[in-house]
Amino acid sequence: MLPEQVAPDAPVANVLEDGALPVDSASLDDAAKAATVAATARLYGEPLLRMPNDLYIPPDALEIFLDAFEGPLDLLLYLIRKQNFNILDIPMAQVTLQYLVYVEQIRKSNLELAAEYLLMAAMLIEIKSRMLLPKRQDELIEDAGDPRAELVRRLLEYEQIKLAAVRLGTLPQEGRDFQRPSLHVEQSLTPTLPQVDPHDLQRAWLDVIRRAKLTQHHRIGRQELSVREHMSAILRTLQSQRFVEFGELFAGQESVPIVVVHFVALLELAKETLVEITQAEPFAPIYVRLAYSPA
Incomplete structure (x- = not known):
């Protein structure tokens, strides 16, 4: 409607500068919703109200095949x-x-x-x-x-x-019919040292024997050795130190018999759980300490 056609009693605020009457925003929203519902499709987010004339759809663009049989x-x-x-x-x-x-x-x-x-x-x-x-009546021909x-x-x-x-298929399957429960177990804050492998202890013992043979004296004599005395000596050595390296326990031994008795004494202490033989990791040095006894 042009400005000169507006009724004289119409308010001036209802006329826009370009001569068109203002449109209510609610009616614009309703028209947009109606256009969206009637749209055939959406192209780049915008509703497409009618199909393009130059639109080409290949014959096999959409194919639905219901495979009801497996062969x-x-x-x-x-x-x-x-x-x-x-x-x-x-x-x-x-x-x-x-x-x-x-x-x-x-x-x-x-x-x-x-x-x-x-x-x-x-x-x-x-x-x-x-x-x-038709079946042949020849008796020489076997029936197929x-x-x-x-x-x-x-x-x-x-x-x-x-x-x-x-x-x-009806049997219960993991992931489809049931789930395996999982429980998180917190590890203790106290570090647990791995057990000493017997082969590592054997190699350490052979190394001590090798070093003992290098300092042995060729003397013929009879010597009485006490396993209990060597056990007491090992305990006295361990009382003054927290950890003692395995080879250091045999420092100062003069002959192979003394080393053997000292080693037997160490094994007896370990058997009676008076000492602990520990190793941080495979092939690491072996340490000996007094066994922990709770108060």
Whole structure:
């Protein structure tokens, strides 16, 4: 409406500078919502009210295929069980006709998928043809049996495998039917040292023997050695130090017999849980300390 056509009693505030009357914002929102609902699609977030004239949709842009059967045997078994046919006496004519109808539907949509089904259709037609041939009465020719025997065998085996797969599918599966519980266990703040491997103790002992042989004296004599005395000496050594390296316990020993008795004394102390033999990690030095006894 132009300014000169406005009624004289109309307020001036209702007329815009360009000569158009103002529009209520609520009506604009309603119109936008109505346009959005009536839109055919949305392009870059904007509603598309009508289809473009130059829009091209390829024939195979949207294809929906419901794969109801897992193969030719599955389809054939479905046709037989659906009509309650005796699987040991299959009416080949009816089953073949129904089978070909389904194959024709597959061939129109997907020729590659229909190839496997066409092979089974050819087998069904061959079996039906062999059944229509007259039987020869020549006694020298052995009876070939029922042409459907091989097909029946394959169908029965497939049905057994299919039922077994269904039973396996009903079993509870982790992640689908149940979850394994998990419990977080906090480790103690007290460091736990690994146990000494017997082979590491053996290597340390052989190293002590090697060093003892280097300082041995060739003297012939009889020497009485007490394991208890050496046990007391080891305990006195450990009382003054927190950790003692394994080789340092044998420092000052003069001969192999003394080293042997000293080692036996150490083993006796470990057996009686008076000392602890520890090692921080494999191949690390071995340390000996007094056993911890709670008050």
